[in-house]
Amino acid sequence: MTETQSTTPPQANKxxxxxxxxxxxxxxxxxxAKSTENxxxxxxxxxxxxxxxxxxxxxxxxxxxxxxxxxxxxLVVFSIEYVLRFYTAPEDEEFKGRKLPRLSYIxxxxxxxxLVAILPFYLQFIGVNLDLRVLRALRxxxxxxxxxxxxxxxxxxxxxxxxxxxxxxxxxxFHTTDTSGQLHEMVDNFVVWxxxxxxxxxxxxxxxxxxxxxxxEFIVLDAVAVAVxxxxxxxxxxxxxxxxxxxxxxxxxxxxxxxxxxxIDFLAVVPFYLEALLQHLFxxxxxxxxxxxxxxxxxxxxxxxxxLLKALQREWPVIAASTFIMLLMVILMASLGYLFEHExxxxxxxxxxxxxxxxxxxxxxxxxxxxxxxxxxxxxxxxIMALVGIGIFAVPAAILASAFNDQLHKEREAMRAELYxxxxxGVIDDDEMVKIQEVASRLHISQAEIDTLVEKAKNExxxxxxxxxxxxxxxxxxxxxxxEFRATIGHLRQIIAAGxxxxxxxxxxxxxxxxxxxxxxxxxxxRG
Amino acid sequence: xxxxxxxxxxxxxxAAQPYFTKYDAVFVILLLIVLGLVVNLGYTTFKEGSETEHxxxxxxxxxxxxxxxxxARAEGKEVALESCRKDSEAMLQDxxxxxxxxxxxxxxxxxxAEKEGLxxxxxxxxxxxxTHGAIIVEKGTPKPTDPSALxxxxxxxxxxxxxxxxxxxxxxxxxxxxxxxxxxxx
Numbered sequence: 001m002t003e004t005q006s007t008t009p010p011q012a013n014k015x016x017x018x019x020x021x022x023x024x025x026x027x028x029x030x031x032x033a034k035s036t037e038n039x040x041x042x043x044x045x046x047x048x049x050x051x052x053x054x055x056x057x058x059x060x061x062x063x064x065x066x067x068x069x070x071x072x073x074x075l076v077v078f079s080i081e082y083v084l085r086f087y088t089a090p091e092d093e094e095f096k097g098r099k100l101p102r103l104s105y106i107x108x109x110x111x112x113x114x115l116v117a118i119l120p121f122y123l124q125f126i127g128v129n130l131d132l133r134v135l136r137a138l139r140x141x142x143x144x145x146x147x148x149x150x151x152x153x154x155x156x157x158x159x160x161x162x163x164x165x166x167x168x169x170x171x172x173x174f175h176t177t178d179t180s181g182q183l184h185e186m187v188d189n190f191v192v193w194x195x196x197x198x199x200x201x202x203x204x205x206x207x208x209x210x211x212x213x214x215x216x217e218f219i220v221l222d223a224v225a226v227a228v229x230x231x232x233x234x235x236x237x238x239x240x241x242x243x244x245x246x247x248x249x250x251x252x253x254x255x256x257x258x259x260x261x262x263x264i265d266f267l268a269v270v271p272f273y274l275e276a277l278l279q280h281l282f283x284x285x286x287x288x289x290x291x292x293x294x295x296x297x298x299x300x301x302x303x304x305x306x307x308l309l310k311a312l313q314r315e316w317p318v319i320a321a322s323t324f325i326m327l328l329m330v331i332l333m334a335s336l337g338y339l340f341e342h343e344x345x346x347x348x349x350x351x352x353x354x355x356x357x358x359x360x361x362x363x364x365x366x367x368x369x370x371x372x373x374x375x376x377x378x379x380x381x382x383x384i385m386a387l388v389g390i391g392i393f394a395v396p397a398a399i400l401a402s403a404f405n406d407q408l409h410k411e412r413e414a415m416r417a418e419l420y421x422x423x424x425x426g427v428i429d430d431d432e433m434v435k436i437q438e439v440a441s442r443l444h445i446s447q448a449e450i451d452t453l454v455e456k457a458k459n460e461x462x463x464x465x466x467x468x469x470x471x472x473x474x475x476x477x478x479x480x481x482x483x484e485f486r487a488t489i490g491h492l493r494q495i496i497a498a499g500x501x502x503x504x505x506x507x508x509x510x511x512x513x514x515x516x517x518x519x520x521x522x523x524x525x526x527r528g
Numbered sequence: 529x530x531x532x533x534x535x536x537x538x539x540x541x542x543a544a545q546p547y548f549t550k551y552d553a554v555f556v557i558l559l560l561i562v563l564g565l566v567v568n569l570g571y572t573t574f575k576e577g578s579e580t581e582h583x584x585x586x587x588x589x590x591x592x593x594x595x596x597x598x599x600a601r602a603e604g605k606e607v608a609l610e611s612c613r614k615d616s617e618a619m620l621q622d623x624x625x626x627x628x629x630x631x632x633x634x635x636x637x638x639x640x641a642e643k644e645g646l647x648x649x650x651x652x653x654x655x656x657x658x659t660h661g662a663i664i665v666e667k668g669t670p671k672p673t674d675p676s677a678l679x680x681x682x683x684x685x686x687x688x689x690x691x692x693x694x695x696x697x698x699x700x701x702x703x704x705x706x707x708x709x710x711x712x713x714x
Contacts, residue, residue, distance in 0.1 A: 165545050166552045212584075212707070219577040223570030230562055238555045249551070276569040279703040283654065 019084060020091035026152075027093075037149050040081060047074050047142050054136070058213040071139075075121050078142070082114045110148050117142040153182040171239035174232065188301065191232055195297050198225035202291045222291070226272040229294070233265045261300055268294040303441070307411065311403035322395040326363075329392050333359040333385045340378035345371075363389030408443060415439045419457045428454060496525055573702070579641040579661060580701035586637045587663045587699045587709040593633055594695065598714040602692070608633070612689060620687045620714075624648050624665060637663075650682040652700035659700050668694030668711065678711075 026033045050070055054060045060067060089095045089105035098104040105111050120138040124130055130138075160179040161169045172179045173187055201221050205211045211218065240246045240256035248255075256262055271287035278284055299305045312319070334355035341349040348371045349355050358371040362382060373379050415436070422432040440450050474481045496504075508514050508522050600607055601614045611618035611626045628637045628647055639645030641661025649662035667687060668678035680696040687693070697709040 166548045167555075208708075215584075216574065216577045216581055219573050220570075223566065223573060227563060227566045227570070230566055231559065234555070234559050234562060238559075273565075273569065275703070276573055280654075280657075283704065285703060285705060 016088050017091055020088035024085065024088060024092070036081075040077070041146060041149055043074055043077060044142055044145050046070075047139065051136060051139055052217075056214065056217060071121075074142075075118055078114065078118045078145070082111070082118060085111065085114070113141070113144045113147060117145050150186070153186055156181045157183040167239050168242055170235050171242035174235050174239060175243060191228065192298065192301060194225050194228045195294050198222065199292060199295050201225075202288065202294075205288070222272060225294075226269050229265065229269045229297075233262075233269060236262065236265065261297075264293065264296045264299070268297055304444070307407050307443075308404055311400065311407040314407070315399050315403040318399050319396050322392070322399065326392055326396070329363060329385070329389065330356060330359045333363060333381075333389075336381050336385075337373065337378065340375050340381060341373050344375050344378070359385075362386055364393055365390060411439075411443050412445065415443060415445075416453060416457070419453055420460075423457045492521075492525060501526060576641070576702040580699070580707070582640045583661050583663065583699045583701065584707060584709065586634075586640075587697050589634055589637065590627065590663060591697050591710045591712060593627060594697070594714050595710075595712050598712060601714070614690055616689055618689050619685065620665070620683060620689050620693065621648075621685055623689050649700065650685075652698075652704050652706050654704045660704060662700045664698045664700060664706070666696045666698065668696055680711075 021028060022031050022033075023036050024033055025031060026037070050067055054067055085092075086102055086105060090101040092101070092105070094108070095101035095104045106115075116138075120130060120135055124135065157169075157173070157180075160181050161172055164172070164179065171177065172181075173184055176184065198221065201218055204214075205218050237253055237257060240262075241249060241252045243256075246252040246256045257266070267290060271284075271290045275284045275287055331352075334352050337355040337358055338349050338352045341355075349358070360366075361368055361371075363385065365386070373382050418439070419428075419436065422428050422436070428436070436450060436454075440446075445453075474484055505522070505526065508519050514522070597607055597609075597612055601612075604614075607613045609623065609626050609632065610616060612623040616623075625648070626632055627634050629635065637647060639647050639658075639661045642658055645658045645660060646662040649656075649659040649664055651659065652662070652664060653659045665683055666680040667683045668680045671677045671679055678694055693714045694711070695714050696711045698706050699709060701707045
């Protein structure tokens with residue numbers, strides 16, 4: 001028991017413990033510690049963004065008061081966090097054993113960082129004159145607060161990867177493995193944020209008034225994004241040989257480099273290099289639009305995309321066949337259109353390639369109306385083809401939708417089978433539950449559905465344990481019903497033989513414990 | 529349980545391998561070289577972007593001067609530069625060169641993107657490096673179909689200054705991209 005704890009009234013201890021448990025104890029799952037950490041981290045990053053944006057006069061000047069309000073809000077939040085951490089220090093595992101836990105907290109590295117993050121504001125508040133540039137530079141120190149989440153993640157990563165090679169560690173950092181931990185999630189989130197920021201920048205660059213004022217900022221943003229994506233691309237290429245199916249220093253990496261995700265990663269950075277190196281020779285501004293392809297990098301994070309790709313892969317022959325029929329239809333219709341309409345409208349149906357545009361627009365039911373048939377036979381042919389087109393053009397979409405649904409169904413069945421494997425020992429532990437939830441989130445299964453599936457698996461397992469078959473199969477097969485009945489009688493005999501007959505008879509005799517039929521069966525079998 | 533075993537296996541397998549091999553060093557060196565390239569290209573792009581910003585700022589100064597002078601010309605007020613007066617026989621080209629001549633109101637304007645670059649150019653041309661970073665003053669003429677709308681085209685060298693001109697100022701920026709600054713009456 002520490003000095004501070006012994007002198008504090010018990011009620012205060014209760015409040016302090018509650019606050020610590022509720023907001024800061026990261027070892028518990030059922031509290032808001034993770035949310036607090038995330039909120040503070042987001043606020044720190046937002047502070048950095050605000051600090052950068054404050055240097056852009058055209059954005060800063062009209063919203064000066066808003067920026068000031070945000071700064072004050074951030075300071076209030078950081079100050080409350082500091083005070084609460086100071087107050088709850090005696091509950092913290094790190095300081096509770098010390099003689100003066102709060103004093104130990106004040107001089108701990110993280111607390112010093114927290115203090116540095118808020119101190120300049122208070123110094124200014126009490127009249128210490130600080131240069132605006134110094135003040136802004138000091139505000140950058142708020143970034144150090146991120147160390148509070150970063151350092152534990154690095155420590156966890158080092159612990160999980162102790163004894164592993166450099167390349168294995170790089171692999172674990174960029175891919176989901178058993179040893180990846182929190183640090184991998186942070187790296188993933190970091191890349192995702194840069195994808196979103198750079199795509200947003202590309203979109204905003206197309207707005208002339210925005211581009212005019214923020215030209216330099218967009219250049220810097222793109223260069224940083226390319227640096228991030230280049231490091232990621234190289235790290236993935238270098239470490240991919242640690243992954244399944246990519247063994248071999250050269251061919252393994254070559255195989256990986258040809259994979260769709262690696263090609264996307266490559267295309268995300270290559271426009272920058274080409275434009276920077278060759279801009280004096282060619283007009284490569286069109287390449288900038290390809291930076292939007294960075295959005296495809298997010299498919300790595302989207303687990304449902306994998307299901308869709310599998311469905312597409314599985315149904316590819318059918319889709320290819322229906323696409324072929326579709327192409328035949330287009331060419332046939334374009335040729336007929338040219339045949340019937342060329343003489344009447346030579347400028348619109350000039351040749352078959354030009355008629356292809358009209359055929360696609362008509363068959364796909366878009367019908368812009370800029371080209372339309374005017375001859376009676378042309379109109380008749382168009383009516384027939386348009387009706388056929390509705391069916392033909394819908395086929396690939398229907399196949400894909402059905403295949404996607406089928407794939408989802410299969411994966412759900414696989415998950416159910418996995419659930420039964422987990423249930424072999426009778427319980428589902430935390431690790432197994434995490435795995436189930438990961439699969440469930442990919443298959444869009446809600447928590448309620450998981451609970452139902454788990455309950456169902458438990459019941460079926462219980463039924464299997466006592467030898468009962470599902471009622472459905474008993475109802476469908478009389479032979480099975482006969483065998484099941486006999487097995488049940490045998491099981492009853494075992495119960496009678498194993499139990500204390502006199503005591504069980506006394507329980508049966510008690511009022512309201514068993515029905516007349518149950519009593520009769522017991523007596524009959526007990527006698528036998 | 530199986531995951532634990534697998535992890536243990538991996539650990540024991542890893543223990544046999546050295547932590548950092550020469551191939552890892554090659555990767556790290558390669559990564560540093562590429563990062564160096566990104567920094568270099570990023571810096572070059574940033575420098576070119578800054579030069580474009582400088583050119584834009586020069587063009588904005590010119591636009592301000594042209595607008596003020598244009599207003600003075602319209603009101604019949606005295607214009608300091610003789611070649612820019614409405615009663616002058618000079619060409620617009622002469623007027624513009626006079627504005628940026630030593631001792632003139634905008635003498636500070638220079639082509640910051642190219643050492644030997646033009647201050648004013650009729651067009652932004654990739655084939656002519658010296659047009660990079662230049663200011664382009666285009667002349668607007670009413671569209672035949674809609675006289676209220678203007679179409680802008682490269683100025684002829686013999687465009688006289690003794691008339692009201694609809695002008696558009698653009699700059700030849702990074703990668704020879706044309707950036708519009710303003711449209712004005714002179």
